[in-house]
Amino acid sequence: MIAYLAGLGMLGPGLLDGQQGLAALASAGPLGAALRAPVATGLSPNEARRCPASARYALDVGMQALSAAGWDAARVATVLSSGSGDLEILDKNCRALTQTPAVLSPTLFHNSVHNAAGGYWGIATHSRAPTTSLSAYDASFAAGLLEALTTLPARRTCLLVAYDLPAPAALASVRKVVAPFAVALALCAEPPRQSPLARLDWRWQPRSGATETAMPVTEREALRQGNPAARALPLLEAIAKRRPTTVVWPCPRAGELQAELSFLD
Amino acid sequence: MTPRTPIHDYTIVSALGRGRAAHYEALLAGRSGLGAHTLGDGTTCTVGRVAGLEDVRMPDPLARYDCRNNRLALLALETDGFAESVAACRARVGAQAVGVVIGTSTSGISATEAAYRTADFARTGALPPDFPYRETHNVFSCGDFVSRYLGTAGPALVVSTACSSSAKAFATATRWLTAGICRAVVVGGVDSLCETTLYGFHSLSLLAKGLPRPFSANRDGIGVGEAAGFALLTAPDLPWRDGVLALAGVGDSADAYHMTAPHPEAQGARAAMAAALEGAGWEAGDVDYVHLHGTGTVHNDAAEDLALAHVGLARTPASSTKGATGHTLGAAGMCAVAFAGLAMERGYIPGTANTVAMDPGFGSRLILQAYAATVRRSLINTFGFGGSNCTLALERRG
Numbered sequence: 039m040i041a042y043l044a045g046l047g048m049l050g051p052g053l054l055d056g057q058q059g060l061a062a063l064a065s066a067g068p069l070g071a072a073l074r075a076p077v078a079t080g081l082s083p084n085e086a087r088r089c090p091a092s093a094r095y096a097l098d099v100g101m102q103a104l105s106a107a108g109w110d111a112a113r114v115a116t117v118l119s120s121g122s123g124d125l126e127i128l129d130k131n132c133r134a135l136t137q138t139p140a141v142l143s144p145t146l147f148h149n150s151v152h153n154a155a156g157g158y159w160g161i162a163t164h165s166r167a168p169t170t171s172l173s174a175y176d177a178s179f180a181a182g183l184l185e186a187l188t189t190l191p192a193r194r195t196c197l198l199v200a201y202d203l204p205a206p207a208a209l210a211s212v213r214k215v216v217a218p219f220a221v222a223l224a225l226c227a228e229p230p231r232q233s234p235l236a237r238l239d240w241r242w243q244p245r246s247g248a249t250e251t252a253m254p255v256t257e258r259e260a261l262r263q264g265n266p267a268a269r270a271l272p273l274l275e276a277i278a279k280r281r282p283t284t285v286v287w288p289c290p291r292a293g294e295l296q297a298e299l300s301f302l303d
Numbered sequence: 304m305t306p307r308t309p310i311h312d313y314t315i316v317s318a319l320g321r322g323r324a325a326h327y328e329a330l331l332a333g334r335s336g337l338g339a340h341t342l343g344d345g346t347t348c349t350v351g352r353v354a355g356l357e358d359v360r361m362p363d364p365l366a367r368y369d370c371r372n373n374r375l376a377l378l379a380l381e382t383d384g385f386a387e388s389v390a391a392c393r394a395r396v397g398a399q400a401v402g403v404v405i406g407t408s409t410s411g412i413s414a415t416e417a418a419y420r421t422a423d424f425a426r427t428g429a430l431p432p433d434f435p436y437r438e439t440h441n442v443f444s445c446g447d448f449v450s451r452y453l454g455t456a457g458p459a460l461v462v463s464t465a466c467s468s469s470a471k472a473f474a475t476a477t478r479w480l481t482a483g484i485c486r487a488v489v490v491g492g493v494d495s496l497c498e499t500t501l502y503g504f505h506s507l508s509l510l511a512k513g514l515p516r517p518f519s520a521n522r523d524g525i526g527v528g529e530a531a532g533f534a535l536l537t538a539p540d541l542p543w544r545d546g547v548l549a550l551a552g553v554g555d556s557a558d559a560y561h562m563t564a565p566h567p568e569a570q571g572a573r574a575a576m577a578a579a580l581e582g583a584g585w586e587a588g589d590v591d592y593v594h595l596h597g598t599g600t601v602h603n604d605a606a607e608d609l610a611l612a613h614v615g616l617a618r619t620p621a622s623s624t625k626g627a628t629g630h631t632l633g634a635a636g637m638c639a640v641a642f643a644g645l646a647m648e649r650g651y652i653p654g655t656a657n658t659v660a661m662d663p664g665f666g667s668r669l670i671l672q673a674y675a676a677t678v679r680r681s682l683i684n685t686f687g688f689g690g691s692n693c694t695l696a697l698e699r700r701g
Contacts, residue, residue, distance in 0.1 A: 039482070088562075123442060123463075128412075132419040135498045139343035147503030148562045148688055151408060152442050152463030157689025160559035166574055168555040169691065170471055173442035174460040181460040188478040208419075208429045212436035242458065242484045244399045292456050293399060 041187055041238045043223055043277070044109070044195075044230040047102025049076055049095060050219035050268065051261065056102045063271075063278035068257055073218065077101075080162030088145050089158050092124035095201045095220035096155035097162055103197060103222035104163075108232065111163035114224075115193040116156065118171045118200075119182025121266035122213055123152045125205040133208075155201070168193070178202070179269040180287035180295045183223070187240055190227040198223045200267035216264030221274065229302075236277050239298040246294060251285045273297065305582045307549040307698070308477050308536050311392065311487070314383035315532035315641035316375065317628040318351030322382045327645050330653040331673045335627050337514055337526045342501065348510040350496060351528025351629030353378070368448045370411035370439035371529075372495040376449055379493070379531035388535055389453050392487045396541070400486035402457035404476050405446040405493060406469030408633035408687075410461070411439035413497040445493050449533075457485045463633065465687030466596070467555070468492065469532075470636025470695055474553040476536045486538045492637025493531040500527050500632060507563060515599035515630070517623035517655055518608070518669050520662040522599045528629020532637035548644050551680070551696040552582025558690025565603055565686060569610035572684070575692040576614045579682060583696035587615030591676070592652055594639040594683040597623020598630050607684065608665040616682070622670040626656035639683035640695065647678045647699040 046056050052069030053059035062069055076098035078086045089097070096118055104111055127150045134142050148154070153171035160169060168189075174181035179200045186198035201220035205213045225238075251272040253259040262271045269287060276283045280301045288294040314322060318336030319329040329336065337349040359374040380386045393401050418430050430436070438444055446461040458479065462472045469492025476488035504510050504527060511524035536550065556578065558571035565572065580587060593616055596607055611617055624642050631638050646652055654672040661669040681697045 121441075121443070128415070131499055131503075132416055135416055135502060136420050136425075139345075140498060140502050141344070142499070142502040142506045144503075144506040144563075147499070147506055150499065150503070151465045151688050153465055153687070153689040153691055154562070156464065156557070156691065157562050160557035160690050161561070164559045166556050166559050166571055168474075169464075169557045170462060170475070170555070171464050171689075171691075172460050172462050172475075175437060175441055175443040175447065178443075178460075181458070184458060184484070185460070185475060185478070188475075188482045188484070191481070192478075208424075209436070210429070211432045212430050212434045213441075242482075289458060291450070292458055 039240055041190055041225050041227065041240060042229050042234040043236045043238065044226050044234055045103045045106030045224040046235060047099035047222040048274065049074065049099050051217045056106055060278040063275045085161055090124050090127055090149045090154060092201060092203055093155040093158040095218060096199045097158060099220040099222035100159060100197055100199045103224040107224035109195065109224060111165045113167055114195050114197050115167045115189050116159060116169040116197045116199065117182050117186040118156045119178045121173055121175050121178040121202050125209050125213065129206045129208050176266050177289045178266045180289055184242060184295055186225055190225060195226045198225060200270060202265050202267045217261060219265040219268040221267055221270040237300045237302060241296050242293055243296065244293050245288060248286045250288050305552055306539050307551055308480055308539060310548040310550060311535040311537045312385060312388040313534040313641055313644055314379055314385040315638060316353055316379040316382055317530035317631060317638060318353055318528050319628055323645060327649050330624060330627060330642060331651060333654045333656050333672055335514055335656045337629050342505060346505060347512055349514055349526035351526060352496060353529050365448065365451060367435040367438040370414040372411040372445055372493055373448045375495050375529060375531040376445055376493045379533055380452060385533050386453060389489055392535060393455060396486035398454055398456040400457055401455040402479050402485040402488040403446055403450040403455055403459040404462060404472040404488060405449055405491040406462045406472040406633050406636060407445050407493050408463060408465050408468055409494060409497050409499055410442050410444050412499055413495065414439040416498050449489060449491060453489060455489065464691040465689055466632050466635050467685040467687040467691045467693040468633035470685040470693035471555060473550055473695055474555060477550060477553060480536065480538050488536045489533055490536055491533040492634035494631055494633040495529040496527065509600050511599055514657040515626050516658045517597035517599040517625050518604050518661050518665060519658040522601060522604060524600050525598045526629040528631045530628060530631035530634040530638050532634060532641050534640060547700050548647060549698050549700050551698045552579045553695055554578025554582060555693040560690055563688055565606035569606040571690055571692045572606060572610035572686055573613045575694040576610060576682065579694035579696045585680060590616060590619050590680050590682055591678045592643065592646055592681045593619050593621035594643045594681060595621050595623040596684040596686045597625055599625055608667050611667050617666045618668050620652050620670050621667050622653050622655045624653055626658060636685040636693065640697065643681040643683050643697050647681060650675055650677055652676045652678060
């Protein structure tokens with residue numbers, strides 16, 4: 039099945055936004071560790087104060103992709119994918135529950151739901167379009183991409199946002215995420231008016247024996263393996279280099295998602 | 304009009320009991336499964352606890368998945384012959400063609416809550432490296448567990464959109480079937496009691512002091528419940544069973560308003576119901592029964608009542624089962640599908656346990672006590688934190 043990429047956003051080590059990130063990925067140089075604080079565009083000061091880091095990353099990259107695609111948020115369905123959600127908030131809540139008597143903060147409680155980022159997205163964009171939030175652990179990016187791609191036949195456009203952040207100290211022993219990373223893809227069923235970034239011919243199929251597409255450079259491969267959302271890197275690098283290629287995301291014990299990338303001009 | 308998706312089989316476990324027959328009888332009798340509970344600060348509330356989870360044993364290869372949430376899932380998979388039904392389907396279409404989509408809000412978080420309370424944690428300030436976070440607490444844990452337990456090898460994911468989670472899981476399943484990615488999908492809703500939700504809803508002053516009384520004038524909040532249920536959805540071209548239920552339409556929307564409060568004009572809820580009706584190709588007058596989200600909080604019930612009127616469903620029989628099961632959060636959509644399914648199969652409309660009279664300010668046709676009726680078309684509503692709404696249209700075939 040065919041989909042088009044009308045715009046993208048990213049934020050991670052050395053990848054400070056979509057445009058700069060593509061240039062960095064097209065070059066052979068190291069990405070480095072520089073980060074930028076994510077921006078919660080569209081929220082009132084009160085909402086922005088409550089908005090947790092995970093949702094800020096989602097809002098930041100989502101807005102980048104929408105703006106690059108030139109889309110009005112109101113009609114765009116969203117899929118938010120995160121392997122572990124916001125572990126900082128989880129840590130604070132679990133600590134509060136060890137106190138006697140236990141008292142939770144109402145804000146931390148409502149921010150602890152996996153779809154908090156989706157909620158803030160709706161508040162920021164005033165969009166009533168369908169939004170879903172999901173996880174497939176380390177396979178969350180491919181699961182989110184599959185969800186977004188299968189949303190296209192009915193909705194025509196869909197914004198995929200994937201993000202994961204490092205765990206706080208108490209949970210770092212059981213959940214390793216090496217650096218924050220978030221990516222957003224503005225996907226559509228028809229060729230967009232402006233030239234698309236890429237055309238994706240995708241399929242879900244039984245395991246073909248093809249290996250998962252990795253990054254040839256060690257630094258980039260470490261990031262890809264160290265953050266579920268960074269499983270997008272092979273796709274992003276191929277787009278950056280405008281290199282026709284097939285990206286394979288095998289899912290544990292299940293089939294695999296394949297996307298054959300091509301570039302129209 | 305969207306093509307119908309057969310619901311080949313389904314099962315449910317909640318505080319009301321285990322299996323379809325137990326729920327049919329309890330809902331017909333108007334029984335509540337909720338019991339009294341006291342929080343650490345002395346506050347009284349009610350919870351809907353599933354009996355017998357302490358005795359559930361994980362199979363050895365899945366021992367690391369052992370937690371309250373996955374035990375609850377296992378109990379439901381072994382209820383009403385559901386696991387056998389999936390096995391027969393898997394043999395027919397192949398394990399690769401069977402997907403799994405589970406809806407949950409808190410997954411196995413109680414395992415982590417307990418780990419934080421240990422002396423070890425107090426000493427080291429960290430969970431031990433062998434703590435099974437991925438298998439118990441991570442959002443995906445239950446999807447992974449169900450897929451492994453049932454031996455499916457199609458795509459698997461967990462939808463987590465608070466109280467609309469498992470309703471939205473049905474939407475994902477229909478997309479996979481429509482795209483030809485799967486020939487069958489196991490859809491589930493699993494959420495278990497944990498401190499986070501109890502103390503969290505307490506912090507928002509949303510817990511009822513006694514039994515929750517949805518849609519009544521003196522409603523004062525929810526009772527938190529736990530439940531697990533599963534449905535087996537199949538591609539429309541596979542043979543239909545007699546009298547099978549079908550998913551006729553899905554409507555989902557966002558409130559785009561507030562993290563916890565519903566939109567005061569119920570814009571999101573109205574959009575979800577209207578989209579489900581449109582997807583099913585129905586007019587409001589075609590609907591025989593609405594299974595309300597009906598949580599029992601002041602604002603949610605008022606918004607839902609308003610939404611029903613706007614969509615033209617004010618005269619349609621409607622009821623809430625949350626006074627019977629408690630609010631089962633991420634499992635609420637799956638409970639609603641099972642209860643609307645029973646209504647259509649058994650020919651009755653369930654009542655609204657604990658509610659004696661509807662809020663006189665409301666305009667809906669709230670059913671207080673169950674009665675026999677032919678139900679061919681139902682809507683089920685779910686509305687969650689983050690303004691996440693999902694309405695499903697269900698119909699009885701044959």
